[in-house]
Amino acid sequence: MQIGFIGLGVMGAPMAEHLVQAGHRLVTVLNRAPLPEGLAAQVVASPRAVAEASEVVILMLPDTPDVARVLLGEAGVLAGLRPGALVIDMSTISPIETARFAEATRAAGGAYLDAPVSGGQVGAKAATLTIMVGGTEADFARALPLFEVMGKNITLVGEANGAGQTCKLANQIIVALNIEAVAEALVFASKAGCDPAKVRTALMGGFAASRVLEVHGERMIARSFAPGFRIKLHQKDLSLALDSARVMGMALPGTASAQQLMSACVAQGGAEDDHSGLVRALEGLAGHSLG
């Protein structure tokens, strides 16, 4: 298939590579960086030109304004969209703006899926991403063979566009609060004189067990804060969740508090740390470091 792929960053590049290996032909546009080494793709001048050459256009961009610009801009995807083409936005962006982008895509004669992912760079390289999709059954069926090339745990969460983004934000809420949970528990135990590594092991068999206790707990104890997933990106995702919550008229007190701890990390120069670096904000509040 002729696929447009816009956003060949740390996530996009390995995802695109899997599509090429599965036999698809890629068309892309370059923004800041050159074409990733070894990736076979035709480079054209604009998102519009990408769309003009593609049956499916995949976006993997940093934030909501990037998607708005690439999709709706003067030389944007919608300006060159083929009739019936499918836009798949795999970025993590606002669920509310997503509904607007889907509307505009349909008005331009195309179809739209929001399909954000989790699993990070490791999952992108191993083609084991979790993919959370919002859109119609028919569009999902059309995209499924492509998703299966990039990921493993693939769910159509809801038929309304934005459902995939909502599910991704739910994921980010849980991961952030689970990181805070493990960080508070380990700093508490360590300040009381216990070995945090023994505490982590003791807790892994019971109701406190989680992927975060396993992976991020170990990182906190080992002081291994190279990303992984950057605090500044998680901070952005929690802001999206809080913005959406405000628009919907609901309160997320724990999410707000975790987002503030991430902001404290950013203030202390930790924006590029792995999100397990959240523990440093709590160490600051305890006058005590785990490591």
Added chain:
Amino acid sequence: MQIGFIGLGVMGAPMAEHLVQAGHRLVTVLNRAPLPEGLAAQVVASPRAVAEASEVVILMLPDTPDVARVLLGEAGVLAGLRPGALVIDMSTISPIETARFAEATRAAGGAYLDAPVSGGQVGAKAATLTIMVGGTEADFARALPLFEVMGKNITLVGEANGAGQTCKLANQIIVALNIEAVAEALVFASKAGCDPAKVRTALMGGFAASRVLEVHGERMIARSFAPGFRIKLHQKDLSLALDSARVMGMALPGTASAQQLMSACVAQGGAEDDHSGLVRALEGLAGHSLG
């Protein structure tokens, strides 16, 4: 072995039963309730009389003041302690008071382990409790055959008394915040129009995976709030953690917020609900129910 067991409640009764089945002879004292049906135990008049008849005295009581009364009271355990006898406190109580109780036990010629458990009534019945122990290697070795009759995942967390209690509170911090995490995520997704059951399933394969997402997430969706573990007990445990944190001079912002949400549940009549009922406080803050 001749074992004193004080506190034959929903947890203590099945734990004591396992000790009898393993061939030990039990001595106990009754407070409010009669002897649990089918349990073979000699009943004496006071904690002192229990201690006078026992090589090991196990306590499984609701809260710190109960342990203080049973241990230090006029007709308490320490008043009748045999030379070299071992006191094992399996209640969940203050790590700071635990150090004081251990001191008093040693002054009375005995040895002391704090050994709180997690795994709930189900774990107590199935003899699969997680047991977190504070005390010396020698005392731990002496108690291990008894622990193995009641539990599975048994860890000597630290050689100072209180280490087991600290580890248990770390467990309660993580479980509470993981419950809040899942509750905020599912209420958020549901309010945005997604099916929370689909969202839960989509998230189970990734970094959001946890025992709480599995067990308590399902309870929230199914509106199954019969305990399980009661909110009022978890509220007490978080209060112990916050008290200890204050004494140590550190802040636990997420734990404090989760404790306040549990207080809101209690205020709304939910004290006896399972702790997954925390979701109701968040539903109140969202003007939207999952179920």
